[in-house]
Amino acid sequence: MPLLELEGVTAFYGPIQVLDGVSLTVPEGGAVGILGANGAGKTTTLRSISGTVRARGKITFDGKSIRGLRPDKVAAMGIAHVPEGRGTLGDLTVRENLRVGAYLRKDRKGVTHDIDYCLDLFPQLQDRIRSNASALSGGEQQMLAVGRAIMAKPRLMLLDEASLGLAPSTAKDVYEAIGRLRRESGIAMVVVEQNANLAFTLVDSATVLETGRNALTGTSAELKGMDEIRRAYLGG
Ligand code: ATP
Secondary structure: OOOEEEEEEEEEEOOEEEEEEEEEEEOOOOEEEEEEOOOOOHHHHHHHHHOOOOEEEEEEEOOEEOOOOOHHHHHHOOEEEEOOOOOOOOOOEHHHHHHHHOOOOOOHHHHHHHHHHHHHHOHHHHHOOOOEHHHOOHHHHHHHHHHHHHHOOOOEEEEEOOOOOOOHHHHHHHHHHHHHHHHHHOOEEEEEOOOHHHHHHHOOEEEEEEOOEEEEEEEHHHHHOOHHHHHHHOOO
């Protein structure tokens, strides 16, 4: 049984249909990419999983339907959403933001341990631990957003455009750290990326969305070998 399964998912913003039968399968511990142009429905797919957009169709997590659940219930089941734009709390410090990520946890020792883990994964945050999130660089805010999701101890992480607005070398650092997190934690991931080269460093397989539909789905190796993927997403 896959950890996450979407089948025939549709979603609307008012009268406008944005998802038109999206499917996605994420095995336990797997990482699956969602690629596609601006407006293809990538963010909306993540939002339909985390309960921040109303959707129809099948959305199951660990064999149970989560469609229609409120975002806090979805989070409590073990799904952490790192939204586009990062969603860190600007008036709180780095440490406070990390603690907020752990608000549902009761294991204080575990929380302290995981804060240390986040700071080991993102050493730049260690230097900024007492800074307000609003004072961080874009890359540091992205690291903090991932850190906050780690603090929830999820089984599945939804990552939306973690490279957006970052210098290429910073984006590469962020993806390397997420790759390490994946290897060490076994957290499954759904990775939305415009930058397919980066996505392929992390994911085992991916689907390409076009106007709210799966246009192509395959392993990373299969997709990287396709001319249309190379032309449209890999710059060559
Ligand atoms: P991007 O990389 O630009 O975020 P995306 O593939 O993630 O693209 P979505 O954000 O899911 O695409 O948006 C899909 C479509 O829905 C787009 O046409 C977008 O303009 C529209 N849309 C997104 N959010 C809303 C909203 N809150 N109200 C109305 N339309 C929306």
